[in-house]
Amino acid sequence: MKVALFVTCLADHYFADAAVDAVRLLRHLGCEVTFPDAQTCCGQPAYNAGMSREAARMAHHTIDTFADCEAVVLPSGSCATMVKKFYPRIAADDRAVQAAALADKTFELGEFIVRRLGVTRLGDGLAGRRVAVHQGCHALRELRLEREPAVLLEGAGAEVVPWEAQDECCGFGGLFSVKMSAVSAAMADRKLDTLPRVDWVVSGDGGCMLHLDGRSGARGCGVEFVHLATALWRGVDGHPD
Amino acid sequence: MATRISDYAARSRDAIRDQPQVRTAVTGATVAFDEKRRRAYGEVDADAWRRWAEAVKNHLLTHLDDYLAEAEARLEANGAQVHWARDADEAREIVLGLASRLSVRSVVKGKSMLTEEVELNPALERAGIEVIETDLGEYILQLLDEPPSHIVGPAIHKKLEQVQELFADRLGTDPGGDPDELARAARGVLRDAFINADMGITGGNFLVAETGTVALIENEGNIRLTTSLPRVHVALVGIEKLLPRMSDLAGFLQLTTRAATGQPIGCFVSLVQGPAAHPGDDGPEEVHVVLVDNGRTDVLLHENAWEALRCVRCGACLNICPVYRQTGGHAYGWVYSGPIGSVLDPGLLGLHEAMPLPFASSLCGACFDACPVRIPIPELLLAWREEAQQEGLTPWKERTALSALAAAATRPPLYRLAGKLGTRVGATRAARSLPMLRDWSRDRDPPRPSPRTFRDLWRKGIK
Numbered sequence: 001m002k003v004a005l006f007v008t009c010l011a012d013h014y015f016a017d018a019a020v021d022a023v024r025l026l027r028h029l030g031c032e033v034t035f036p037d038a039q040t041c042c043g044q045p046a047y048n049a050g051m052s053r054e055a056a057r058m059a060h061h062t063i064d065t066f067a068d069c070e071a072v073v074l075p076s077g078s079c080a081t082m083v084k085k086f087y088p089r090i091a092a093d094d095r096a097v098q099a100a101a102l103a104d105k106t107f108e109l110g111e112f113i114v115r116r117l118g119v120t121r122l123g124d125g126l127a128g129r130r131v132a133v134h135q136g137c138h139a140l141r142e143l144r145l146e147r148e149p150a151v152l153l154e155g156a157g158a159e160v161v162p163w164e165a166q167d168e169c170c171g172f173g174g175l176f177s178v179k180m181s182a183v184s185a186a187m188a189d190r191k192l193d194t195l196p197r198v199d200w201v202v203s204g205d206g207g208c209m210l211h212l213d214g215r216s217g218a219r220g221c222g223v224e225f226v227h228l229a230t231a232l233w234r235g236v237d238g239h240p241d
Numbered sequence: 242m243a244t245r246i247s248d249y250a251a252r253s254r255d256a257i258r259d260q261p262q263v264r265t266a267v268t269g270a271t272v273a274f275d276e277k278r279r280r281a282y283g284e285v286d287a288d289a290w291r292r293w294a295e296a297v298k299n300h301l302l303t304h305l306d307d308y309l310a311e312a313e314a315r316l317e318a319n320g321a322q323v324h325w326a327r328d329a330d331e332a333r334e335i336v337l338g339l340a341s342r343l344s345v346r347s348v349v350k351g352k353s354m355l356t357e358e359v360e361l362n363p364a365l366e367r368a369g370i371e372v373i374e375t376d377l378g379e380y381i382l383q384l385l386d387e388p389p390s391h392i393v394g395p396a397i398h399k400k401l402e403q404v405q406e407l408f409a410d411r412l413g414t415d416p417g418g419d420p421d422e423l424a425r426a427a428r429g430v431l432r433d434a435f436i437n438a439d440m441g442i443t444g445g446n447f448l449v450a451e452t453g454t455v456a457l458i459e460n461e462g463n464i465r466l467t468t469s470l471p472r473v474h475v476a477l478v479g480i481e482k483l484l485p486r487m488s489d490l491a492g493f494l495q496l497t498t499r500a501a502t503g504q505p506i507g508c509f510v511s512l513v514q515g516p517a518a519h520p521g522d523d524g525p526e527e528v529h530v531v532l533v534d535n536g537r538t539d540v541l542l543h544e545n546a547w548e549a550l551r552c553v554r555c556g557a558c559l560n561i562c563p564v565y566r567q568t569g570g571h572a573y574g575w576v577y578s579g580p581i582g583s584v585l586d587p588g589l590l591g592l593h594e595a596m597p598l599p600f601a602s603s604l605c606g607a608c609f610d611a612c613p614v615r616i617p618i619p620e621l622l623l624a625w626r627e628e629a630q631q632e633g634l635t636p637w638k639e640r641t642a643l644s645a646l647a648a649a650a651t652r653p654p655l656y657r658l659a660g661k662l663g664t665r666v667g668a669t670r671a672a673r674s675l676p677m678l679r680d681w682s683r684d685r686d687p688p689r690p691s692p693r694t695f696r697d698l699w700r701k702g703i704k
Contacts, residue, residue: 007695010425013664016691016698023703035699040650046643048604049635054647061651137605169563175639180601181680182254186264187568187603188685195530214685 001117003031004069006062006106008079009041010206011227015075018206018227022075022109025233038065044082045104047090048174063091063098071116072106075229077139077204080108085142108139109229110148110204120155123237127157131231132198133156134191134212136205137141137169149204149228156235164194172211188215191214204228245574246586246595253572253601263398267390267569270397274560277503278611284505290496295615297489298551299480302541308450308483315453319515321528326477329359332533336361336442336475337356337368339529343473345370345439349431351457352376353444353466354392354554355477355533357576358589361442373434375463379429384411390570390578393501393556398569431463441467441525444477446553447493448530451486454514455530458498458507465509476513476527480537481550493553500613501555540588545624549585558608558618564601573598580608584621592625595614596634599625657696664690 003026011019019047043058062083066072074080078097091099113119131153139145146238150160171177171187188211195201203209209225216223245252256263301308313323326332340348348370350356365372374383378396381404382389389395396404404423408414412426443464447456455476457464468474484490498504517524540546559565559579570578575595577585583602587595599622608618629635649656666672668690673682681687 009660012695013660013690014688016693016695019695020698020703023699035696038653040653040656043645043647043650046647048623048626049639049643049645050599050623050628050630051640051647052623052627054643057647058650135606137603139607140612167607169603169607171563171603173605176600176603176679178678179597180250180564181254181684182250182257183564183567183601184603185684186257187563190268190563190566194465210688211685214681214688217686218684 001030002034002070002150003112004034004036004066006039006042006066006072006074006078006079006083007035008074008206010210011075014210015206015227018229019075021227022073022229023219025109025113025122025229025236026073028236029080029113029119031179034069036065036069038064042079042082044079044086045174047082047086051229052090054208055086056092057168059087059091059099060095063087063095063102066102066106067098070105071112072102073109073112074106075109076206077108077145078110078207080106081138081142084151085138093215095204101153102202108143108145108204110152110232111139111143111145113232114142114148114151120151121233122152122156122235124157125235126231127151129158129200130161131158131200131202132161132163132195132199132201133166134170134201134205134208135167136208139204140167146160152228152232153202153235154234158231158235161196161198165191170212171202174207177211185215188212189219192216192219192221192223200224200226202226202228202231244590244594246598247574248588249572249574249597250600252574253568256568262400263569264567266400267398268566270394271562271566274394274502275611278500278557278560279503280505281499281505285499287409287499290492291613291615294496294613295551297484297493300615301483301485303478305483305541306486309480310565312448312450312453312483313532315450316515316530317335317453319453320518321453321515321530324529324530324531326359326533326535328535332359332477332531332535333361333364335531336477337364339340339473340365340368340370340440343439343527345435345473347373348440348442349373349375349434349438349467349471351441351443351459352379352389352395353442353477353549354389354576355444355479356442357388357535359477359535361477361536361596368696369492373431373438375431375434375467376459377424377427377461377463380431381407383632388571388576391556391559392554392577392581398571421559435466435470438471440473440475441469442475442477443467445476445482445499445530446482447490448478449485449487449490450483452514454487454490454512456490456494457511458494459511459515460502460504460508462509466513468511468513469515469524472526473529474513474516474527475529475531477533479550480532480534481541490603496613497553497555499610500553507614536589540585540611543588545621545628546584546588548616549588551616551623552581552585553614555613557611557613561607562609563605564603577689580618580622581616582686584616584618584625587625592628592632593634596629599629601612607658
């Protein structure tokens with residue numbers, strides 16, 4: 001299958017290695033990966049701030065950029081949700097059909113592997129690793145990816161450890177973490193304070209990771225955050241640690 | 242109306258820093274409430290119940306004029322007297338007028354957010370009337386002169402030790418008294434209040450139009466006494482609290498308590514049908530129902546806000562909300578806090594007065610999953626945000642930055658350049674003094690950009 005990678009702003013600039021791992025993983029699973037060069041920002045920052053007209057302009061650009069692709073995969077549950085769930089809400093009437101078509105063929109990385117490719121076993125590369133999963137809220141409650149990351153991690157041999165605040169928002173929320181920084185940081189503290197002893201915290205959302213890692217660093221918690229794409233690529237048999 | 246909403250950001254920061262016990266108490270209690278709700282939802286086909294309740298309330302709200310007329314006629318047929326209050330001033334005047342006409346000197350109250358909303362207690366006290374809150378949590382807060390911080394658990398932000406100290410000081414209980422002992426002491430005071438009161442004032446969870454029945458849910462029995470012992474009962478009911486039929490009430494009573502506390506039904510459900518039929522019968526001599534608008538009609542007419550009127554005030558969205566859990570309700574600055582407050586307050590008070598509440602959310606969406614009447618709170622928050630942007634109620638720097646992002650994102654070469662520069666400049670020490678990044682950096686280590694962007698790595702070729 002031909003898969004277009006929609007890398008997203010944060011993965012491009014802050015999690016470039018994870019995006020590379022996503023490419024390797026998709027190729028390993030038999031996909032031909034393309035990277036449409038005109039791709040930019042999905043528009044979520046504007047949409048969440050209540051600037052839906054600006055968000056719609058970005059949506060239209062993205063719709064055009066990925067129009068001819070067979071499938072679009074994002075290493076971000078949040079941006080995938082923007083495309084899948086929110087583009088159809090904000091796209092202009094004359095783009096409604098294309099918006100719906102793009103929504104149908106767009107997937108978050110883990111979602112794509114489990115639901116579209118039907119793969120749950122990647123290898124044994126994560127045997128012996130204790131991990132906790134932080135699901136971004138959009139992945140969890142909009143895309144309903146309740147089990148997918150854990151299934152894939154367990155399928156690669158990891159032990160996924162239950163986490164009291166597992167389903168709670170980490171407090172990132174984009175602009176929210178800037179405007180309401182203290183509450184946002186307290187929300188991260190609740191996640192960090194309830195975190196069981198694990199080797200990695202794995203997440204499919206770079207925004208949550210920047211925020212949680214930044215808070216963990218400021219408090220000296222020493223937690224290691226690993227992007228889902230990197231964790232899964234490490235899970236593939238034979239990949240060196 | 243006096244609110245302290247506008248400095249939410251500063252006061253939430255203060256609350257987290259200066260009152261760590263509030264955060265501990267609120268998080269502990271709301272996590273427990275939410276677990277009970279989940280269990281109670283799990284025992285029934287909660288999804289089907291919620292869809293049914295949503296449909297009933299939508300029907301009610303789209304035929305509200307008819308049902309209000311029906312409710313008034315039925316209430317009057319039952320012998321209750323109906324009053325209409327356009328706003329908070331009128332609501333207070335109606336109650337004060339009744340109190341004056343009936344020579345009321347002492348009032349007992351059941352817990353009611355609407356009476357908080359219309360600021361009834363201070364008005365009664367100014368008129369020289371003694372007011373005693375009889376819900377245990379409300380009674381504690383009355384002694385402390387604090388407003389409730391949660392729709393269902395008004396004193397949820399207090400720890401046992403604080404109540405022990407308060408009661409030891411005011412009621413002479415043992416400083417280490419257990420909750421039963423404390424409740425017994427409060428009951429001693431409240432029994433006398435019930436017996437001596439001339440008027441009982443309550444809210445109303447529901448008002449059934451078909452039968453003219455005010456329904457009240459509680460666990461302590463204080464509402465039963467408030468509605469039955471004094472010679473006058475006054476119920477203040479928001480106009481959105483109606484239900485069409487008695488058969489609807491059966492479902493709503495159960496759904497509301499399952500959502501609120503995880504109980505299949507409240508320990509007490511009082512159905513107030515009117516005054517005592519004959520002199521000497523049980524029940525009050527007069528029953529008055531004050532139907533309060535106070536901005537609700539405006540909310541109903543607002544295409545972005547009207548769904549918030551389905552709210553049954555169960556508090557489930559507060560309990561599940563990770564934002565509410567960090568500060569409790571007082572930081573929000575008005576009567577209705579948490580997710581529902583952030584979508585209802587802009588409707589009731591006007592958006593300008595309620596800023597920045599629509600932005601006091603990470604949009605995590607947990608509230609929608611918990612809401613028994615499926616209010617799409619995240620969507621309503623976004624709609625209010627959009628209105629705030631259009632009316633220029635947000636910082637201009639924020640609007641400019643996002644417009645610039647949109648402009649760049651539709652011009653790929655510009656976007657690539659801006660992205661590279663922005664990321665690199667953003668990582669420098671100097672950038673941390675920028676207003677946008679200052680708070681972020683105060684609370685967190687700065688993000689570390691990748692040495693090469695993915696785009697560069699892709700161009701080089703990925704093996």
